[in-house]
Every structure is written in structure tokens, then in C-alpha cells.
């Protein structure tokens with residue numbers, strides 16, 4: 339558990355090559371890297387899920403602890419509350435880690451045990467997130483820094499977040515799907531060793547389904563429709579009728595996040611035909627232009643918040659990486 343009590347750390351190598359990064363990630367996923375609980379997997383997953391939300395600064399890409407641990411808490415909520423999967427090797431005193439205890443307590447105090455995390459009231463959500471964050475700041479941030487030989491990020495627990503090494507950030511975008519799968523595999527292996535056989539049925543599916551996903555996208559539809567007067571289908575240009583679909587331009591299956599800049603309004607026919615695929619490259623210029631206009635026009639705080647971390651070349655980068663990770667392209671030209 340070396341490193342868990344580190345208070346701060348600086349990046350030890352700003353220019354690691356891919357071989358070095360693969361070696362470090364493979365080490366962290368392996369059994370050789372010590373783990374009493376699954377926090378390290380949960381933390382890597384939260385970084386991957388937040389990959390497109392960081393803010394570039396002079397040193398690298400900044401991620402706030404609150405954005406990382408909001409994801410962490412919600413993901414664990416599903417694993418612990420919904421699927422009842424233990425996340426720690428019993429230490430003789432307890433079979434539950436502190437994060438599991440925090441989540442279980444939150445359930446005990448609520449009316450309904452099968453609540454979605456997002457349906458808890460906002461005050462309760464933020465209290466859970468801040469308790470989870472303080473536990474993880476203490477036990478994961480320094481430990482993982484140490485496991486990566488100081489290459490992955492710089493951090494100071496007194497600050498609001500960490501700064502991901504720019505090379506690591508690029509690597510994580512490029513190999514997002516591969517890293518996700520390796521992380522799931524190692525996480526599943528750990529879970530199999532600490533859970534009863536009946537709890538680990540469909541384990542990999544449970545890990546994948548634990549990723550929080552908004553089912554109600556109506557707030558995005560209203561913002562795009564009302565605030566930016568989008569009345570036509572983004573793809574075919576026909577006037578939108580009563581049924582307006584909100585489409586993830588780059589599919590959710592790759593992004594694992596819901597952000598306004600990746601949403602377009604589409605007619606049901608285009609949305610259903612496109613499904614989980616990438617639109618033609620030509621649409622990249624159109625959505626980039628649309629996003630530029632949104633940024634120029636708005637002073638709505640919700641909208642601006644959605645755009646934190648967005649940059650001009652982000653969608654093209656995502657498009658290329660999604661394609662590389664096997665997402666198919668679909669011709670939407672009419």
C-alpha cells in the first residue's frame with residue numbers, strides 16, 4: 339500500500355512513450371499491484387469516463403476531485419446497492435470498505451433501497467459524493483500515483499483536483515476502449531475472489547451496466563430547441579415534428595457521458611438508422627460550427643458548464659479514436 343499517505347506528488351516524466359505507459363497500466367491491472375479493495379479500478383474507470391471533461395492548463399489536463407468522485411460514487415452505487423457486489427477483501431474486522439459503508443448508510447436512510455443514485459435528492463447526493471471523495475483522496479490518489487511511478491498525474495490533496503500528464507491523457511483517449519476492458523477484466527477477477535458465486539453471475543455485464551447513464555435527456559432537448567432554436571433534424575435537415583430525438587453525435591457506448599456539445603436533435607428516422615454508429619466525417623464540420631455558435635450566443639450558466647473542457651478539435655479526436663476502437667460509420671447522407 340505504499341504511497342497511500344502521500345500528500346502531493348509531481349509528474350516524474352512528461353514524455354513517456356506508449357511502451358512505458360502500457361507497461362505501467364498493465365502493472366496496475368495485474369495482481370502484482372497490491373489492492374485491498376477495488377478503489378483503484380473505480381478510480382481509473384472514473385478518469386476514463388471523464389476523459390473528455392478535463393481542462394487544459396500549462397502542465398497538463400486538470401480534473402477536479404468533485405467530477406472524478408461524483409462518477410466514482412455513482413458507479414459504486416450501482417455495484418454496491420443495485421448488484422450487491424462486495425468490493426473489499428475481508429480484513430478480519432469488516433467485509434465492507436468505507437465507500438461501501440457510506441453507500442449502504444445512504445440507502446438505510448432512504449425510503450427505497452433500489453433507488454437510482456440520480457433520484458436521490460441533491461443534498462443527499464452531494465453529501466455521499468463528498469464523503470466518498472474524502473475517503474478516496476486519502477487512500478487512492480497517492481497510492482495510484484505511486485503505482486504509476488509518478489508518471490500519471492501531479493496532485494496535491496490540498497488542491498481541488500489533479501493534473502493528468504498530457505501524454506497520459508492522449509494515451510487514455512487513444513486506447514480508451516482497451517483500457518476500459520482491461521480494467522473491467524481485472525476488476526471482475528478481484529470481485530470473483532471476494533464474492534459468493536451467486537453474486538458474480540453476469541459479472542462483466544454488471545460492471546458495464548454500472549456506468550451511470552441518463553435516461554431522461556429532455557433537458558438537453560429543451561436547451562437546444564428553445565435556447566438555440568434548433569427546429570430541423572441535424573442530419574437530414576427536415577423540419578422536426580412532435581417527436582424529437584436527442585442523439586449522441588459520437589455514440590454513448592464510446593463516450594460514456596452525456597454532454598451538450600455531443601448532442602444533436604434528430605428526427606426519429608435518422609436517429610434510429612444511425613443507432614450506435616458514427617455519422618459521416620462531413621458532419622464533424624457542421625457540429626463544430628454549431629458548437630461555436632452556441633458558445634458565442636449563450637450566457638446560460640448550465641450551458642457554459644456543459645462546455646467546460648470542450649475544445650475545437652475535441653470532436654474530431656473523439657471521432658478518430660471511436661473509429662479506431664471499432665465503432666462503425668453510418669452514411670446519413672440523403
Ligand SMILES: [Zn+2]
Nearest residue numbers: 571574605608
Ligand atoms: Zn432526419
